[in-house]
Amino acid sequence: MTSAGRIPEKYRRILSYGAAGLLILIVTLYLVLPVIALFFRTTPELFLTSLSDPLVISALWLSLTTSIISLTIVILVGTPFAYVHSRSTYPGKVIVDTLIDLPLVLPPAVAGFALLVLYGRMGLLGQYFNMMGISIAFTTLAVIMAQIFVASPFYLRQAKSLFEQFDQSYEHTARTLGASKLRTFLTITIPLTASGLVSGAVMTFGRALGEFGATIMFAGNLPGVTQTMPLAVYVGMESNFNLGLTISILLVIISFVIMITVRLVTRNEVHHA
Amino acid sequence: MLEAVITKQLRDFTLDLSFSVQPGEILILMGANGSGKSTTLNLLAGLLIPDTGCIRLNGTTLCEPKEGTHIPIEDRRIGYVFQNSAVFPHMTVEENIAFGLRARRLPKAEIADRVCQMIDLMHLSDLTNVNAGNLSGGQKQRVALGRAIAIRPSLLMLDEPFTSLDEESTGTVRNLTRTVVSTLKIPCILVSHHSADSREIGDRVLQLRSGKAVWEGSPQNIPDDEAACRCR
């Protein structure tokens, strides 16, 4: 006995499962297919031989070292900053809050140009550094500075949000039990926010690794010194397609490795509030 | 002995209290939500700073704004059990109880000793190495209590510790509290809505409304209209 006009239950189920499946498929494919296409454009032999090209090796080494250094600095400076910022109210806190997001909205090329105008040897501050014999633009240091500028908001926002939402009764308890502020921060706050911080760090690392616009503006493009993998891809695409492809694939592989490692590491952490 | 005279301007009213708690005495702090009970505990612990007044514990001034005295939270030797127990979920029961002792850098042997004592006292022997996050509500509160007592505090405070516990656990923790306070001969403040707490273990009751004490006396004599304000 079916009521007239209503789709029977089992067909409605088919529709909703099918629709859900299709939706998942479309989203997944859109993200995954371009990456797969990269792999299809070359052969394993070609890829492996390109790996030994000095240009590839120097870009790889430069990218990894600068990104790791940038990430380390962001974590070491950004974590205490985010904590202090979230736990205190001070005049201008709202402004600082907004400024943290600035690099996210600024086009990377503009960021690079701004860094150049500030720290370049003719720059507002750079001219004084230059007088002391310190050059910043066109060095590996510039690469790191550009990466930190564009990537730090990812970590700072995440850390800030984590600390703001962190149940302070844990910290208060620790304090009453006799732990100093620092001890509380290191033994209670950090471990309990760790998995969130790690995911923020991963995003930061990824952004730093992929940074292009600010780097080429501020640090320039010099193999072995400032030619990171994204720059090498861009340049390689036009002059040596195969190298560009190889480096792109390398970047994909590195990204996947990071993602999977993080998943595995944070999988075991389960915290109840 | 705890002597507290505190005022603090809060958002809706001014907190203005003057009371004392004797060693071995359990003072029940009652009142409607938002009447200033938790704020009082936080002021005593040092998590908040009063505007004026003086807090003295066993003769030592913990805080006196006029003189500029303010002993930091970690040095006040106050045991504080929160409503949600706040046991550290990333540590085992043993590590939780040992936390305060390790923070004070006591020798390892002594830490092991005291932790053992507490675990026995709180009937947690089977759970020593269990992650505190996996415990039941009642077990967590026992850990919280053991953790607070382990540091041999001069004052014990509990903020609505039985809210999420069942009858049986409530009874257990209540009795443990009584035992501990009597044995250690320390003053104790218990914020509670349960009339049963006043009856079972309360020595004195202080009723708050809008930050002021409106009634003080023995648990047996709680005036009817105040008693009717119990929520449970």
Added chain:
Amino acid sequence: MQPKTRAQSLILIGIVCGLLLVSAFFAGCTSSTTTPAATPTATAATTAAPAAPVTTPAAVTATEPVTTAAPATTTTPAAVYTYSEGNVVAYTAASLSGVSPKLATDFEKMYPGHKVTFNLAGTQALKTQVVNGAYADVFISASNAYTKELTTGGYFVTGTVKPLTSNYVIVILPKNNPANIKSLSDLAKPGLKIAVADKSVPVGAATTSVMANLAKQAQYGKTWNTSVYSNVVTYETSEPAVASKVELGEVDAGIVYESTYIAGQDKYIALSIPKAVNYLQTYTIGVMKGSTSKGAAADFENFMLSSVGQQDLKDYGFRSL
């Protein structure tokens, strides 16, 4: 148990359907060749009416109906030469950035109703885009190598590839000459900062040739060449990028086109390079086979080759052929 396995099989059906949809989509896309990403529009209604253009385009193959590679599954209509008031998309070597606004104004004056949009980038970048399917009506190349590559690949309408203008290479220094460079030999001074374009950029390749030529001269030699290259701090990806680094004063010298210097004499001072060792870069212009407004494209090419266009280029420092 039953609903669960049923759900699984339904999801499987959904995935298979999705796969079929997606592969159909890709089959459709990949079978077209230089089909533009932009939608082919007005020329669908092909009027063979040869409405008289303002200037008679002599060189354009006006009469033959040009067809795009017409695959079965796409909807691109076979384009036919038709005078259309349209927008010309000109993929143009970046060194024409300075003169492009003037060219646009003058083109529109000469052909009222036409408009031109310049896509300015290093010729190497433009070539890559076109080869991967980007739409262009006209291609102005700064490099013979890339022009040859595109011609061989069949991207131009036959017979439309013409030499446009030329440019020599020059060394520019910031206005205040911070490193006090007086001659080409000074470029080898230790501690200098020099910006050049990457060899994939036409001016970069030209730079390499010029440097090689100079190295052969007794006055400079191989050591000089090596020293200069060790002073290079960046290989930029376009010619204007090199110029801007010099203008900002962030480098002591840069190697760019003469036209950049001539058009910007208030920004730099220059060290000229003798013609004998210099590299004369020839620019070409051509109409793209994939263009759907070939009429307008041809008009643009005519304009560029006309006395007006050529004068504009000359005013901005390019050398007429």
